[in-house]
Amino acid sequence: MLMDGKKLLITGVLMDSSIAFHVARLAQEQGAEVVLTSFGRTFRITQTIARRLPKPAPVIELDVTDTEHLATLADRVGEHTDHLDGVLHSIGFAPRGAFNFMEAPWEDVSTAVHVSAYSLKALAAACLPRMSEGGSVVGLTFDAQYAWPMYDWMGVAKAAFEATNRYLARDLGPRGIRANLVSAGPIATTAAKSIPEFEQFARWGEHAPLGWDVKDPVPAAQACVALLSDWFPATTGEIVHVDGGYHATGF
Numbered sequence: 001m002l003m004d005g006k007k008l009l010i011t012g013v014l015m016d017s018s019i020a021f022h023v024a025r026l027a028q029e030q031g032a033e034v035v036l037t038s039f040g041r042t043f044r045i046t047q048t049i050a051r052r053l054p055k056p057a058p059v060i061e062l063d064v065t066d067t068e069h070l071a072t073l074a075d076r077v078g079e080h081t082d083h084l085d086g087v088l089h090s091i092g093f094a095p096r097g098a099f100n101f102m103e104a105p106w107e108d109v110s111t112a113v114h115v116s117a118y119s120l121k122a123l124a125a126a127c128l129p130r131m132s133e134g135g136s137v138v139g140l141t142f143d144a145q146y147a148w149p150m151y152d153w154m155g156v157a158k159a160a161f162e163a164t165n166r167y168l169a170r171d172l173g174p175r176g177i178r179a180n181l182v183s184a185g186p187i188a189t190t191a192a193k194s195i196p197e198f199e200q201f202a203r204w205g206e207h208a209p210l211g212w213d214v215k216d217p218v219p220a221a222q223a224c225v226a227l228l229s230d231w232f233p234a235t236t237g238e239i240v241h242v243d244g245g246y247h248a249t250g251f
């Protein structure tokens with residue numbers, strides 16, 4: 001029971017393929033209580049998918065670009081739990097135009113950066129009133145050291161996301177709050193399918209020393225749960241690769 005008694009806010013449960021769904025499932029299996037977030041027209045889908053979790057989990061509204069949602073988040077979380085031990089940021093979005101590096105207009109780039117990078121700070125700040133005893137903030141990145149085929153401005157947003165994590169670690173450390181990321185290999189989720197030519201990543205496993213299954217979100221979810229637990233007490237500003245070891249090869 002790695003997460004016994006832990007109270008978590010988990011964003012990003014869209015389908016049961018979502019990495020966040022498996023974080024919520026594993027965390028509940030390990031003893032945590034979970035509150036989910038969703039927004040707009042996906043809200044009812046999240047409520048339906050939440051019924052597939054081992055235990056009931058309330059769903060509250062959160063569009064990370066909505067200042068009103070952010071300003072009221074701590075109070076609305078407070079209707080379900082008095083405090084939070086951990087927060088999962090499992091959010092990414094870029095308009096279609098952002099996946100063309102040389103042609104993308106600033107409007108599309110700014111949306112990608114707002115939803116996929118700045119939102120890590122916005123979410124953490126909104127949760128601070130419920131984290132007075134410290135805790136763990138965990139997010140998901142796709143290795144931003146490289147210029148990937150077709151990832152384009154989403155890759156730039158992920159680079160900003162990774163930098164945001166380091167600054168969060170700097171500013172939240174004195175409050176006893178850790179900030180870490182899991183850098184996952186490609187996983188066939190709804191967000192991934194919106195990336196043009198995502199299928200190119202199907203060969204990832206041929207070059208990852210441990211192999212890689214694009215249909216398996218569980219290894220990335222397990223790492224998120226570990227980082228949300230008490231078992232990384234002196235780790236912050238870190239990026240843990242869960243990619244079958246691909247990042248370590250020279251291919």
Ligand SMILES: NC(=O)c1ccc[n+]([C@@H]2O[C@H](COP(=O)([O-])OP(=O)(O)OC[C@H]3O[C@@H](n4cnc5c(N)ncnc54)[C@H](O)[C@@H]3O)[C@@H](O)[C@H]2O)c1
Binds near residue numbers: 065140191
């Ligand atoms: N799938 C992959 O290959 C992969 C690899 C590495 C990292 N990641 C990252 O994992 C995270 C989760 O993505 P996923 O692959 O599970 O896909 P997913 O489509 O299941 O989840 C993405 C979530 O982002 C949410 N979202 C989008 N815009 C939002 C907004 N304005 N406010 C609040 N929520 C919003 C969606 O509702 C959805 O629940 C993302 O940050 C993604 O970049 C994914």
